[in-house]
Amino acid sequence: MSLAAASREPTGDGFRFDRWAPLILLGGAAAIYVAVAVATGQTQYLTLDNLIAILGRSIALGITAIGQTFVILAASIDLSVASLISATAVLASVVMDGSAAMIVPAIAAAIALGALVGLANGMIVSVLKVNPLIATLGMSLVIQGCLSAFVSNFAGSVPPAFQVFAYGQIGAVPLALVFLLSLAILAWAVLRFTKFGSDLYAVGGNEEAARFAGIKTGRVVLTAHVICSVCAAIAGLYLASRLRSGAPWIGADGVYDLESIAVVVIGGTVLAGGRGGIWGTMAGMLIFSLIDSVFNIAGVDTFAKQVLRGIIIVAAVAFYAIRSKRIVA
Amino acid sequence: MTGSPTASRPGTGGWSLAGINPVWPLLAALVAAIVFMNPGFAEPTGYMNFLKRAAPLAILAAGQVYVITSGGFDLSQGSLITLVVVGSSMLTDNDPAATAWVIPVMLAIGLGVGAVNGAIVCFLRVPSLIATLGTMITLNGLAFLWSGGAPRGYLPDTFRFFGRELIHDVPLVRFVPVSVIVLVVVVGALAWAMHRTNLGRMVHAIGDNPVAARLAGVPVNRVRVTAFMLSGLSAAIAGILLGGFAGVSTDVGTGYELEAITAAVLGGAQLLGGRGSVPAALGGALALTAIFTLLNFLGLPQPVRQVVQGLILIAAVALAMHRRKRTGT
Numbered sequence: 001m002s003l004a005a006a007s008r009e010p011t012g013d014g015f016r017f018d019r020w021a022p023l024i025l026l027g028g029a030a031a032i033y034v035a036v037a038v039a040t041g042q043t044q045y046l047t048l049d050n051l052i053a054i055l056g057r058s059i060a061l062g063i064t065a066i067g068q069t070f071v072i073l074a075a076s077i078d079l080s081v082a083s084l085i086s087a088t089a090v091l092a093s094v095v096m097d098g099s100a101a102m103i104v105p106a107i108a109a110a111i112a113l114g115a116l117v118g119l120a121n122g123m124i125v126s127v128l129k130v131n132p133l134i135a136t137l138g139m140s141l142v143i144q145g146c147l148s149a150f151v152s153n154f155a156g157s158v159p160p161a162f163q164v165f166a167y168g169q170i171g172a173v174p175l176a177l178v179f180l181l182s183l184a185i186l187a188w189a190v191l192r193f194t195k196f197g198s199d200l201y202a203v204g205g206n207e208e209a210a211r212f213a214g215i216k217t218g219r220v221v222l223t224a225h226v227i228c229s230v231c232a233a234i235a236g237l238y239l240a241s242r243l244r245s246g247a248p249w250i251g252a253d254g255v256y257d258l259e260s261i262a263v264v265v266i267g268g269t270v271l272a273g274g275r276g277g278i279w280g281t282m283a284g285m286l287i288f289s290l291i292d293s294v295f296n297i298a299g300v301d302t303f304a305k306q307v308l309r310g311i312i313i314v315a316a317v318a319f320y321a322i323r324s325k326r327i328v329a
Numbered sequence: 330m331t332g333s334p335t336a337s338r339p340g341t342g343g344w345s346l347a348g349i350n351p352v353w354p355l356l357a358a359l360v361a362a363i364v365f366m367n368p369g370f371a372e373p374t375g376y377m378n379f380l381k382r383a384a385p386l387a388i389l390a391a392g393q394v395y396v397i398t399s400g401g402f403d404l405s406q407g408s409l410i411t412l413v414v415v416g417s418s419m420l421t422d423n424d425p426a427a428t429a430w431v432i433p434v435m436l437a438i439g440l441g442v443g444a445v446n447g448a449i450v451c452f453l454r455v456p457s458l459i460a461t462l463g464t465m466i467t468l469n470g471l472a473f474l475w476s477g478g479a480p481r482g483y484l485p486d487t488f489r490f491f492g493r494e495l496i497h498d499v500p501l502v503r504f505v506p507v508s509v510i511v512l513v514v515v516v517g518a519l520a521w522a523m524h525r526t527n528l529g530r531m532v533h534a535i536g537d538n539p540v541a542a543r544l545a546g547v548p549v550n551r552v553r554v555t556a557f558m559l560s561g562l563s564a565a566i567a568g569i570l571l572g573g574f575a576g577v578s579t580d581v582g583t584g585y586e587l588e589a590i591t592a593a594v595l596g597g598a599q600l601l602g603g604r605g606s607v608p609a610a611l612g613g614a615l616a617l618t619a620i621f622t623l624l625n626f627l628g629l630p631q632p633v634r635q636v637v638q639g640l641i642l643i644a645a646v647a648l649a650m651h652r653r654k655r656t657g658t
Contacts, residue, residue: 130647
């Protein structure tokens with residue numbers, strides 16, 4: 001997938017498990033989905049329309065996970081995305097307040113807030129050398145606290161013109177899905193073809209070595225954090241458009257922080273950094289939404305669904321990790 | 330035993346001001362501020378109630394410090410507390426005599442969950458962040474499933490004894506809450522095991538450098554599983570105390586895992602392992618509770634509490650990194 005990953009494995013032309021694992025998992029999830037749909041006699045769930053509907057439910061998670069991929073590749077992590085999603089959704093919906101003229105300023109404000117938070121996260125991680133988990137966890141508490149101090153319910157409203165983002169269609173395909181796909185292609189291109197992309201893999205793989213090779217590691221980590229937070233801001237805008245208003249709990253309700261990390265890891269990106277990619281993350285997102293749909297079709301109880309979800313996350317990550325020889329903590 | 334074990338190690342220049350763990354001056358300043366604002370705090374009623382309130386968090390932090398020092402995280406503590414409280418109310422079923430067997434069952438559940446966490450990390454090689462995230466989601470689901478979403482019943486008074494009762498007619502302090510006795514015993518035992526036994530040395534060793542520890546003959550997997558089991562046990566004990574004074578609900582434990590990590594970090598524990606002290610984690614837990622008490626006295630609302638917790642978390646780690654860079658350790 002990447003040069004870093006390819007050069008590390010001395011296996012000649014044999015089957016490279018790492019590369020195919022997300023697809024194997026995705027195939028498994030799809031097979032289970034089809035099997036359950038057929039077994040319960042609900043073949044109406046096997047249409048293309050339904051597939052698009054399944055994808056449509058996980059757009060916000062997908063956008064967040066694309067950003068999360070960048071920070072995890074840099075061996076960092078971002079736990080502040082959930083509260084940032086809430087904050088940007090509320091901000092956008094308050095700025096718009098039903099008026100179509102305010103759409104552009106609202107989008108600008110949300111993106112700016114995202115960039116600011118990303119910058120702060122990146123500075124704390126790369127300059128103050130605070131462990132990224134703690135830095136972004138602290139940031140998450142700060143954002144959520146500030147947000148709940150001002151807003152306690154749905155605030156503002158989104159004009160119909162902006163609801164197109166979530167509800168618009170291009171032919172039979174939802175606009176948001178097209179957007180997600182273009183964002184994924186953009187992210188893939190950045191990782192694959194730019195200097196920043198290769199620097200990111202280098203920093204994530206071995207920060208010390210990357211520094212000695214002349215890469216400005218701090219700047220790379222900082223940029224990754226800004227990208228991640230801007231993606232979270234976009235996810236916030238999408239949710240505001242979908243819910244027609246912003247509320248201070250939408251990010252926390254969707255557990256976007258932990259789920260986006262789980263999606264990235266299930267997609268084969270290594271938590272320790274330096275290995276993985278966007279298409280794995282997209283596969284992870286698909287796996288998540290397929291599993292949810294399986295639960296829905298099979299009529300699994302809400303609480304049992306949660307229990308199974310936890311087990312599936314661990315099992316999916318174990319699927320890759322169990323082959324690794326190194327000691328993990 | 331004032332500072333962290335490394336800071337006060339003999340032969341490195343002896344006792345100096347810089348060798349004191351900063352959590353103790355912080356705690357002293359906070360207590361002074363509380364006494365200044367509310368002189369009643371210097372009375373036994375004041376500080377005993379404070380200790381009673383701090384007891385679950387302190388016990389939790391003492392367990393968490395084992396996992397952090399060994400290089401991992403335990404995010405499942407909070408949901409384990411919820412499971413213990415909900416499970417106790419379901420099992421005791423308002424029968425005071427049931428307490429005698431329910432408490433051992435709960436402690437066993439704590440050890441069992443810890444063993445599962447440890448096994449997932451050691452044998453499935455899933456990073457502890459994802460592994461305990463999975464258990465967290467699963468346990469929350471189980472708590473809901475067990476109680477059917479709305480926990481019924483109350484905990485009998487025999488069960489609430491540990492969290493709620495006071496022992497009167499104690500010389501010097503007039504009364505001692507039972508939870509404070511539990512706190513002293515549990516934290517004392519954990520501190521002894523961490524700083525006076527081989528187990529503690531091995532926990533430090535595998536957190537510092539797992540490969541070197543394994544080559545030196547440390548049974549890495551066994552020590553790691555033990556660390557997770559102690560963390561789970563501490564969560565079960567904290568759950569029993571919290572059930573005593575907080576009552577039954579499905580969100581009693583929410584957020585406790587993060588507070589425990591905050592407390593351990595305030596006490597100078599190093600994330601990703603190698604450094605950690607149980608007494609300092611106790612200091613961290615007391616300092617955190619003191620900060621919350623202070624914010625209460627000042628009449629500041631819950632959101633501010635979140636913001637302050639976030640800022641403290643970042644500041645504590647940034648300060649620790651700064652000191653470490655300056656002293657070159």
